[in-house]
Amino acid sequence: MLLFDPICALATPPGVAGLAIIRLSGTDCFAIADNLFRGKTTIASAKSHTIHYGTFHSTSAQALDQVTAFVYRAPHSYTGEDVVEFGCHGGRIVSEEIVEALIAAGARHAEPGEFTKRAFLNQKMDLTQAEAVGDIIHAVSTQGSHAAARQLMGGFTRRLAALREKLMELCGLLELELDFSQEDIELIDKRLLAERIEETRGFCLELANSYRSAEIARSGYSVGIVGYPNAGKSSLLNALLERKRAIVSATPGTTRDYIEEMIHLEGAAVRLVDTAGFRESGDMVEVEGIRLAVELLEQCHLILVLNDITEGEDHSIGLMTSLHAQFPDAECVPVNTKLDIIGNATFAPKNVLGISTTSGAGMAELKRFLASKANTATETVSDALINARQALLLRQAAESLAKAREAALAGESNEFTAIDLRDALKRIGEITGAVWNDDILNAVFGKFCIGK
Ligand SMILES: Nc1nc2c(ncn2[C@@H]2O[C@H](COP(=O)(O)OP(=O)(O)OP(=O)(O)O)[C@@H](O)[C@H]2O)c(=O)[nH]1
Ligand SMILES: [Mg+2]
Numbered sequence: 001m002l003l004f005d006p007i008c009a010l011a012t013p014p015g016v017a018g019l020a021i022i023r024l025s026g027t028d029c030f031a032i033a034d035n036l037f038r039g040k041t042t043i044a045s046a047k048s049h050t051i052h053y054g055t056f057h058s059t060s061a062q063a064l065d066q067v068t069a070f071v072y073r074a075p076h077s078y079t080g081e082d083v084v085e086f087g088c089h090g091g092r093i094v095s096e097e098i099v100e101a102l103i104a105a106g107a108r109h110a111e112p113g114e115f116t117k118r119a120f121l122n123q124k125m126d127l128t129q130a131e132a133v134g135d136i137i138h139a140v141s142t143q144g145s146h147a148a149a150r151q152l153m154g155g156f157t158r159r160l161a162a163l164r165e166k167l168m169e170l171c172g173l174l175e176l177e178l179d180f181s182q183e184d185i186e187l188i189d190k191r192l193l194a195e196r197i198e199e200t201r202g203f204c205l206e207l208a209n210s211y212r213s214a215e216i217a218r219s220g221y222s223v224g225i226v227g228y229p230n231a232g233k234s235s236l237l238n239a240l241l242e243r244k245r246a247i248v249s250a251t252p253g254t255t256r257d258y259i260e261e262m263i264h265l266e267g268a269a270v271r272l273v274d275t276a277g278f279r280e281s282g283d284m285v286e287v288e289g290i291r292l293a294v295e296l297l298e299q300c301h302l303i304l305v306l307n308d309i310t311e312g313e314d315h316s317i318g319l320m321t322s323l324h325a326q327f328p329d330a331e332c333v334p335v336n337t338k339l340d341i342i343g344n345a346t347f348a349p350k351n352v353l354g355i356s357t358t359s360g361a362g363m364a365e366l367k368r369f370l371a372s373k374a375n376t377a378t379e380t381v382s383d384a385l386i387n388a389r390q391a392l393l394l395r396q397a398a399e400s401l402a403k404a405r406e407a408a409l410a411g412e413s414n415e416f417t418a419i420d421l422r423d424a425l426k427r428i429g430e431i432t433g434a435v436w437n438d439d440i441l442n443a444v445f446g447k448f449c450i451g452k
Helices: 029-036 092-104 114-121 127-138 142-152 155-179 190-209 211-219 233-241 284-297 317-326 363-377 388-409 414-432 438-445
Strands: 007-010 017-025 037-039 050-057 063-072 083-090 221-227 259-265 268-274 302-308 331-337
Touching: 007 092, 007 114, 017 029, 017 092, 017 114, 029 037, 029 083, 029 092, 037 063, 050 092, 063 092, 083 092, 114 127, 114 438, 127 142, 127 155, 127 388, 127 414, 127 438, 142 155, 142 211, 142 268, 155 190, 155 414, 190 211, 190 388, 190 414, 211 363, 211 388, 221 233, 221 284, 221 317, 221 363, 233 259, 233 268, 233 302, 233 331, 233 363, 259 363, 268 284, 268 363, 284 317, 302 317, 317 331, 331 363, 388 414
Parallel strands: 221 268, 221 302, 302 331
Antiparallel strands: 007 017, 017 083, 037 050, 050 063, 063 083, 259 268
16 A cells, blocks of 8 residues: 555535535544544544544634544545545535644645545556546536446446456467467467457447547537527527526527537436527627637537528528538538417428427427437447547557557567557556556546545
8 A cells, every 4th residue: 555645625515515525635644633623532543434523623722613524544445545534514614724724734735636546546446447536526417427437336447357358368379379489389370360359459449439429428419509590599598498598689690609508308418509690790799609609510419400480491401501511520400490480380391390489389309309319329338438538548559459460460470469469458558557657647637626
């Protein structure tokens, strides 16, 4: 077990709440706690995994709060070190004063992600699990949160371990064959070897390709609301949010900036972006609004193209065509609006989504449609919520495996194949943290918030 200096931080959000939790971890943390905490027993004599009630004092003996102290002894704690977690009342002042008292007594402020970093360094979890901690905290969708939980419980770790084992086995065979090179013994058929390498390459690529779905599960499914001025875009945003967020008016060009809001539909997180209406405009503010809209639409997974049905069924065809050309990766879906004005909804084409934000017609169908699109987009996410770092390493591993396969098929010396296999293994090691350096750790833990 590695021993580190004592650190502390507020682990719950700052602000007003029923309770707050302050974490203290590292060498001497029990002694620091006993300087400030008065209960029936001392923290230093407390058994691991016990809770103690008492008073928390400042270093100048000012009573700050009545608290509970949760005691965990190394190595049976989150960080693997001695840990005390103080539960106090959730006031901004009291929680800050407790942190300051701990610092006055010898601890220091924890850096972002430092508790989890220690957990990794003390082998309580690997890097994929540490990243899952961040994902479960920041998850915006049920699916994202559940996938992060599975990753936290070691789902991704196990998959990578199986991959590593396969590659190690192949490396072992190749290196064994090298030992017998004089005798010209072939322990593994080169075609079979190439096939087995290809299997592992496919596995790496499949995982890397799930990055897009994982990103949707992590940050939400982005839906752009687009249309000519006055099509009813802001009215739709407000109707989906069930509150008046955007200004709606009969004057075309009402929305100048874009408006981004998140809604939850059947467990899926859907990020809605209301944009400035598309038109040739001489107004510089509006032109800027349209330019911003274009930038945002590049990141959208789906674009709803709103068509004011009172202007005719085909009114937005030109816009639809240019959107298709400009955003080939996004799916553009037409939606007719203001069905109530044409009175008899039977005039509206049946195979196209149609709504009225005034009467509510078609809104349930549109919500179901969005939920199903968002949920389908994340269907493939199982127990690994692949992030950009992991996707890059998986692609690099796949490249090395492609080289290894070529070397095997070309009948090159085993040494060459083995080098590429080792290279792939190193990349996989970087994903789990079996191979690490400060840059890797900074990239992973730098994104965390304080107290995690
Ligand atoms: N009758 C009826 N009027 C609607 C409906 N949806 C929007 N409107 C009206 O259409 C006008 C424009 O609505 P907005 O939601 O501001 O349209 P927009 O597309 O955001 O317009 P810009 O931001 O100017 O591009 C307003 O007067 C709305 O009240 C609808 O379903 N039925
Ligand atoms: Mg608008």
